[in-house]
Amino acid sequence: MIKLLAFDMDGTLTQHRTPIEPEHYRMLEQLSAHYAIVIVSAGDFARISAQIGNFPADILGNYGMQVALREGNGYRIAREIRLPADRPSVAARIAALRARFGYQDCKGDGVFFYDSGMVTFPLLGTAAPIEEKLRFDPDRGKRRRMLPAVREAFPEYTVALAGSSSFDIMPRAFDKARALGEYAAERGILKREVLFIGDDLGEGGGDRPVLEAGFPCFAVQDYRELPARLAFLTEAL
Numbered sequence: 001m002i003k004l005l006a007f008d009m010d011g012t013l014t015q016h017r018t019p020i021e022p023e024h025y026r027m028l029e030q031l032s033a034h035y036a037i038v039i040v041s042a043g044d045f046a047r048i049s050a051q052i053g054n055f056p057a058d059i060l061g062n063y064g065m066q067v068a069l070r071e072g073n074g075y076r077i078a079r080e081i082r083l084p085a086d087r088p089s090v091a092a093r094i095a096a097l098r099a100r101f102g103y104q105d106c107k108g109d110g111v112f113f114y115d116s117g118m119v120t121f122p123l124l125g126t127a128a129p130i131e132e133k134l135r136f137d138p139d140r141g142k143r144r145r146m147l148p149a150v151r152e153a154f155p156e157y158t159v160a161l162a163g164s165s166s167f168d169i170m171p172r173a174f175d176k177a178r179a180l181g182e183y184a185a186e187r188g189i190l191k192r193e194v195l196f197i198g199d200d201l202g203e204g205g206g207d208r209p210v211l212e213a214g215f216p217c218f219a220v221q222d223y224r225e226l227p228a229r230l231a232f233l234t235e236a237l
Helices: 022-032 045-051 087-101 130-136 141-153 176-186 208-212 223-229
Strands: 004-007 036-040 058-061 066-071 074-080 119-122 157-162 166-171 194-198 217-219
Touching: 022 036, 022 223, 036 176, 045 058, 045 066, 045 074, 058 176, 087 119, 087 141, 141 157, 141 166, 176 194, 176 208, 194 208
Parallel strands: 004 036, 004 194, 036 058, 194 217
Antiparallel strands: 058 066, 066 074, 119 166, 157 166
């Protein structure tokens, strides 16, 4: 029996870095009447809570480096881990990768540092238009070919494909599987009682560790179809 629904954010509940659509918000409301809901995301909780329109769900941000638990109309920060990156070293390694693979010309910043210590390597730059990002690597093939080199450049980190055109680079101990496992265990919920819903379960994807850890998973190909595809969760009740 499913007790906990765990959602990835970008590409699953909504388009990358965009607010949730009304139909998806209503879907969460309907599901929350029957299941506990948690968001497990690469982004920080402040961005995620804004994207979901302040929907009352707990948020595991930055691959579990942040844990924000819903209380009343706000959040209580239960975990805020900060392991600052060596910024000059990280920036130099990313510059070398850009030169090697031909991505020196980018819009905005070529690297984004989170306060937690997580890093995003946006191939097109932080200011690239969303339409350009979505066209860049829809099958993730370009980034999968680069993945071994990025992992080799950052042996002390975990590296995953992220968003539509980026890599996330986070301290080795953290990933979505660990974050979700700890969250469920603290609530006495077994793996088989969790359903994780994500769009990046393939090799190298940020959601992949959840699948490899043995959690039941539901793959999303097009976030716009999600409400219809998850109808089975309430139809059987």
